[in-house]
């Protein structure tokens with residue numbers, strides 16, 4: 409018995425296009441991002457990958473990516489489950505900041521550490537400030553963070569993965585997870601059993617489905633999974649790695 413898990417990072421958002429740290433700020437997809445999401449769905453259809461259920465975050469760039477991709481794949485009707493536990497990493501006080509300016513202000517080492525280290529969180533966001541989510545009703549009653557390192561993202565995403573996604577996989581469903589660069593990196597670290605240094609070098613492109621076939625122990629049959637458009641994925645991942653330069 410093998411299981412199929414498809415990870416899809418949302419298409420380019422308006423703040424990706426402007427090179428701003430985004431985190432939990434609920435920005436929309438750009439025109440290009442909408443086209444990427446649609447292309448992601450076309451790829452699913454072309455390659456015969458047919459999700460039975462979709463899991464998303466509570467952020468519109470992921471929810472709309474799922475809708476556009478599933479619409480293009482003629483699968484808009486499948487059940488959807490949503491959780492803040494699949495949200496992007498909370499980028500703390502960096503939310504809303506220009507990445508190039510942040511790199512100049514903090515220096516190359518600290519900038520790289522804030523973006524890709526496993527356990528160093530960015531500075532915490534001030535409650536009530538412009539890009540804070542502390543008053544957002546969608547998170548009422550939840551233990552929402554003020555900043556997260558990737559380690560904390562994995563801590564909050566893993567209970568959802570094990571409690572909601574694994575049961576769908578074990579029921580024989582092809583599961584699509586439409587989420588974010590860093591929440592999906594946390595899941596990739598877990599699935600591929602990567603070290604902190606290894607996951608620091610992983611960047612996910614926007615809008616290209618990454619398919620993991622999992623064995624009976626839910627271990628990847630091919631480490632790192634397989635992108636449905638490997639060439640575009642490599643170019644997209646390199647562009648993400650270079651942000652801030």
Ligand SMILES: O=C(O)[C@@H](CO)OP(=O)(O)O
Nearest residue numbers: 428429430431496523589
């Ligand atoms: O700004 C963010 O929330 C993320 C993803 O867009 O950026 P980064 O790739 O720098 O972690």
